[in-house]
Amino acid sequence: MNESRPYRRPAPKDWWAKAPYRAYTVREMSGLAVAGYGAVLFAGLYSLSQGPESWAAYVRFLQSPVSLLLHAALLAAVLYHVKTWFQILPKTMPKLILGRAPVAQRTITRVATIFAGACSLALVLITLGVAR
């Protein structure tokens, strides 16, 4: 009898760059945009702490085309984060039973995404309303 001599195939080191795992890597990278926006706000807080001139420079930066482009890119990446975040949401919770059957994960994703849209919209409208 042959004894067992199992052969271990090495996993490719670049699996994260290949299908079907590439989409996962891109999804994770969208977290950088969230932190990147945090960094923009942090820069604002720092400028504010340094006095009016420093703050004015920060505001000029926000008004520059570079900043507008940056924020457009951040917005696109964060919207992608919103989309994928709620795709995973049903995976992280117990099955939601309505009546006798579990609620479809698609439905949970859709409801949560609409709720998130409403939250952002409410934040914008309340800010515009309060500031007025």
Place this chain on the structure above:
Amino acid sequence: MPDPAKKTIELRILRYQPGVDAAPSFGTFEVAGAENMSVLEALQTIKDTLDGSLSFRWSCRMAVCGSCGMMINGEPKLACSTFLRDLPPGPVTVEPLNNFPIERDLVISVGGFVKKIESIYPYIMPKEPKTVEQGPYRQTPAQLAAYESFSDCINCMLCYAACPQFGENPDFIGPGAMALLQRYNGDSRDAGRQKRLDTIHGENGVWSCTAVGICSEVCPKSVDPANAVNQNKTNSAFDFFLRFLRKE
């Protein structure tokens, strides 16, 4: 017009004979009349007519036993329910499941997986055992629905072949065993939730998972093991802080 039933299909199969081959290498086989065969039938035809030494696992031929999982054109599939006519034209590549040690040809080592299944108390642990006279443990349809999909697992290990984190860490409990854990933890008749949860708080437990999610996509039984792993990440995370409040 060529007769489609006579169509010949080429299969490239990863071969490995322990003690003879230093490393696996591909062998090529031409199977005639393969148009309407499943990959499993093609393998059986090769074993019967071309090379009797070809080794692979199979049993039920109907996607119930979970024995014939293998990589077909790079994707984890059940060979019995994958039909050659549904694959793109050209040679079909057949390899043993990814991330597992190869015993011989398409046969992989399953010992590690069996140990993981044993480790999570894979049976109902009732709070108070009933005698036969006291009657059955009753359950409503809604209580059944809470864990039913997880009880559909056939232990085919396709999810493990799809999991890059299991590939990186062979000790990671992985999607299949977590589906079984949730099958019992989600059962209203069971009282072993905490005991099972306490087996998966480590890096080899749920915390190797990064929610890649492909495990659920390749599952032939729609078990959704990613849901089992990730809802227990939530459970384990809360337990991390709430354990201090728990009365033993």
Place this chain on the structure above:
Amino acid sequence: MTGPARDNRSISPIFWLLFGAGGMLSALFGPGLILITGFFAPLGVGLPENFLSYDHALAFAQNPVGKLAVLVVVALFFWHGAERLFLTLKDMKAGPSLLLKLCTYGVAAVVTAAVIALLLAIGF
């Protein structure tokens, strides 16, 4: 019946919960925040002239509720990005685990401390 030896409880839940909180906060309010601070405020759309004035911004940062909002948003957004970047760098085998943690969790921790320090320095 005994299974494989159980490994120690992981401290990942700490980072995972911070990641989750930041992910949820940014998913719910991120787009709205970016629209306000990145477009409406600097372009003066729908907002009064003084919205971005030094006095107005300072008053916001001196208000306890404003302070809390700044701390929660900036810190959690960093912790969210840190967790995702750490796991991806680990997938890429970009370096030893300790180094990767310093470059991700470490940055988030330093930023969190800096935000607290700045908010205290700005005063009430």
